[in-house]
Amino acid sequence: MSATSAGSHERMRTPWSEFWRKFRRQKIALVAGAFVLLLVVVAIAAPWIVPYDAETYFDYDALNAAPSLAHLFGVDSLGRDIFSRIVMGARISLAAGFLSVAAGSIVGTILGLVAGYYEGWSDRIIMRICDVLFAFPGILLAIGIVAILGGGMANVIAAVAIFSIPTFARLVRGNTLALKHLTYVEAAKSLGASDRTIILRHIFPGTISAVVVYFSLRIGTSIITAASLSFLGMGAQPPMPEWGAMLDAARSDMLVAPHEAIFPALAIFLTVLAFNLLGDGLRDALDPKIERL
Amino acid sequence: MTKAFLHSFAAFALALLALGATPAHASKDVVFAVASTFTTTDPYDANDTLSQAMAKSFYEGLFGFDKDMKLIPVLADSYTVSKDGLVYTIKLKKGIKFQDGTDFDAEAVKVNFDRVTNPENHLKRYGLYSIIAKTEAVDAHTARVTLKEPFSAFINDLAHPSGVMISPAALQKWGSKGIAFHPVGTGPFRFVEWKQPDYLKVAKFDGYWRKAYPKVDSITWRSVVDNNSRAALMQTGEAQFTFPVPYELAGVLKAKPGLELVAAPSIVLRYLSMNTLQKPFDNPKVREAIAYAINKQALAKVAFNGYAAPADGVVPDAVEYSVKLGPWPYDVAKAKKLLAEAGYPNGFETELWSAYNYSTAQKVSEFLQQQLQQVGIRTKITLLEAGQRVEKVESWQDPKTAPVRLYYVGWSSSTGEADWALRPLLYGDSWPPKLFNTAYYRNAQVDADIKGALATTDKLQKAKLYRDAQERIWKDAPWAPLVTEKLLSAHSRNLSGVYVMPDASFNFTDIDLK
DSSP: GGGGOOTTSSSOHHHHHHHHHHHHOOOHHHHHHHHHHHHHHHHHHHHHHOSOOTTTTTGGGGOOOOSSSSTTTOOOOSSSHHHHHHHHHHHHHHHHHHHHHHHHHHHHHHHHHHHHHHHHHHHHHHHHHOOOOOOOHHHHHHHHHHHHHHHHHHHHHHHHHHHHHHHHHHHHHHHHHHHHTHHHHHHHHHHHHHHHHIIIIIIIIHHHHHHHHHHHHHHHHHHHHHHHHHHHHOOOOOOOOOOOOHHHHHHHTTTTTTTHHHHHHHHHHHHHHHHHHHHHHHHHOOHHHHOOO | HHHHHHHHHHHHHHHHHHHHHHOOOOOOEEEEEESSSSSSGGGGOOOOOOHHHHHHHTTOOSSEETTTEEEEEEEEEEEEETSSSSSEEEESSSOOTTTTOOOOOOOHHHHHHHHHOOOOOOOTTTHHTTTTTEEEEEEETTTEEEEESSTHHHHHHSSSSSOOOOHHHHHHHHHHGGGGGGGGOOSSSEEEEEETTEEEEEETTTTSSSSSOSSSSSSEEEEOOOHHHHHHHHHHSSOOOEEEEEEEGHHHHHHHTTEEEEEOOOOOOEEEOOTTTSSSTTTTHHHHHHHHHHHHHHHHHHHHHTOOEESSSSSSSTTOOOOOOOOOOHHHHHHHHHHHHHTTTTEEEEEESOOOSSSSHHHHHHHHHHHHHHHOEEEEEEEOHHHHHHOOOOOOOGGGGGGOOOOEEEEEEESSSSHHHHHHOTTOOOOOSOOOOOOOOOOOOHHHHHHHHHOOOOOOHHHHHHHHHHHHHHOOSSEEEEEEEEEEEEETTTESSEEETTTOEEOOTOEEEO
């Protein structure tokens, strides 16, 4: 597009304003982003939003009650308010998604930088381990890790983090390999900069945009993996209002009280969809290759 | 064009109807949809009630239980016991043949009992019959069984669904392990095929000793693990009988015309056992407080959809010698007071394990968690899967380090008699890994009562001893007794004569399809 050839009369473009200019053109991603923002706000403010305590409130006279004004999403088979549980569950799911991907991306990025910059033995070892991890279908790997570590939400987060590591490592390694032969890196090297400085100051910033895009795409996958593990009974323990666990508990009452399954399922579906659409938007906005096409 | 289409459609529909219509003398084939796969067809080697119930298709025992859990002679005609309670002389019915054409006689009794009491055969039910010292065939129709020590519940053991008569000729042919794939008994149906894990099929045995029985031509036992799928099979008419019906789906099946939902009483007691060796459960006040803190009526409603009743005692009503002592009242104020007296005014934190991980058990666990929270007891729930249950509870070696605290579990006393309801669960010598005393409860007087009752053949004396034991246990509260559940089954209205017995076994002697 012609706008990319900077006109002298325009104000200087910072990378941020450049990003925003491209990103705001993507309406779907904007909506998804707004939804994610709303989720984050809800998750943070959850304790002040919920009308009832998500874990300790119960009303045995309203078992399986359908949605009503008193209970917006209805009541579950143990007399708990589903709306309150979904809202509190947003906290758990988002935290699980963010924490696991954050841990996975940090470790993966470090490994990728090391492998890509030094190549040789460290590269071979790191990449072969990644290949082994890649060989497992995602959920199977997560199940395997949980089986070793034991159940519980913390271990699920660890499992999802581990299963995010290889993708980040490979991504960053690729970028590092390309960046380290660029002139400015060689210039820094010839000026006597240490490996540490080169990696952190000159190469790492160049990989950030790819990591950010992948980070946002990965959160959706991680949320659904964490929810799946809870659905299979390996993650959240009762009475934790985790969406996957709620969906599992609702299964037995599905024919009698479908709302118990619908709301957690919708929550998972919309959240994962929003993160994926947002990730697509970010990729389109941040990836320089797309503009050139 | 449309008209032609409609016509052909009508013709097609008619053809379908014609195919579906039942001719007057069709063979009567019944499909049972059950919740688990069968572990074996050999009742002596089965630990699960379902496999033993299925095996009643082709096997019968010397004694048995009718649909109300009353002891009745089956292949036996009568029996006498010697004064010292050691020698049982059993008269057998005459003219009974095995499905392979051989005769049923006292020699067959000997072969079967010798097989199960031989430890080298490694049969799972060895423990139930190890009391037998020797079995002799006095004549063709009289068997004499000598016990190692007096054991007054022996005939109940023989009536247990595992105590069946297998054809000695078939045992000879297939071997002790192979017989599981080629069962031959005296029962109303002969074995046809077992397609693991989908179904097992049996067909009418024409030489069955009860004249005019069985009244149907075949039964196909289908294992359908998923609750919703099992309910669907009933709704579409693909199965004529199903057990168990999940409590959540009771309403759905009840509303379906052509289906009948049956809620039968059970001898399955659900309770919360507390590890009495460990703080704070070593304090009886804490144990009582927990029993008071739980609303059993609400539990029946929440987890069992109303198909359960608060437990009346430590032994379910339908079991012989059970004493009605409860239900234990629901009283939060009293629970709090007891906790305060015991030194826990603000409650405490502990583990709550469920012996099962299916949906009803999960609901019960979460319900108990809610209830205990009301008195300040915070619990961490773990739903154990079978392997974990064996590892962490049932086979834990050192009682002092046993990690079990609050433990939700159930027990079905399949001999229909108080001994098997008390001894495995509350006898001082029954701590894991031996048996299932998960409360690590020991009361010398209770132990003496249980032992004494076993040794005596005097019914009044037995009743007195069992009453004393149950009252003491109730007072010591090693458990919080919860509920006895109802057994929910469903059958199509044209099927009759199939009953779920109080121990969750089946009785289908009178099965008929209209």
